Amino acid sequence: LADFIKVCHRNDPELAKCVKTSVHSLRPNLGKGIKQLNVPPLEPLYIKELNILDGSAGLTVVAKNLSILGASNFEITRLRASIEKKRFDFELILPHLQCEGVYEINGNVLALPIKGNGPFTGNFTSFVAYVRLQYDIVSVNDLEYLHVKEFALKIRTGKGNLKLQNLFNGDKVLGDVINETINQNFELFTNEVIAPISRALQDQFSAITTKILENFTYNELFPV
16 A cells, blocks of 8 residues: 555544544645546646526626635544444534635625626635545455445635625726625625535545545455
């Protein structure tokens, strides 16, 4: 096994503690990527396009060319592991995410009309993620592997700030009012837009998990 893979015995009475340590030991490798496992770098996390709000709630928000730093610095705060149920439940904190990209927005935010497109930056602190990983054990060439059956991730927003440039075609007075309103009501605003961001992170972490699991047998990762 690679030296960054920490083995956990499936009958270990402190399995959850072992898995937490194992996942934490992976973090530096996740940031820079793991070439031998075909795992791409998580730093920065790049998302080409994200349709955040589709206009059905009176607001259309699209983000493009998103570059996010800090996703690999997660800290697992709680973990439940069940070999019998083939399930892991994580609660983790994302201490600090930095984001930049290009936005398009049109509609109403917190009862204020808003329209614009251009660059944006964001800083997000103390976001909490809840992860449920359900797996099966599948046989390939008479060897058993863990197969991701379900990977669900939800995020609870924390604190932070956003800066949208070029609102209202560069009208600084109106732009400053909107940015200030958003940041004074940051949690309320981010609760409206967090679902698609959660799905993007869910897809990325699920793909990484799948890549790692398909490279090692069940007995290599979780020997008896």
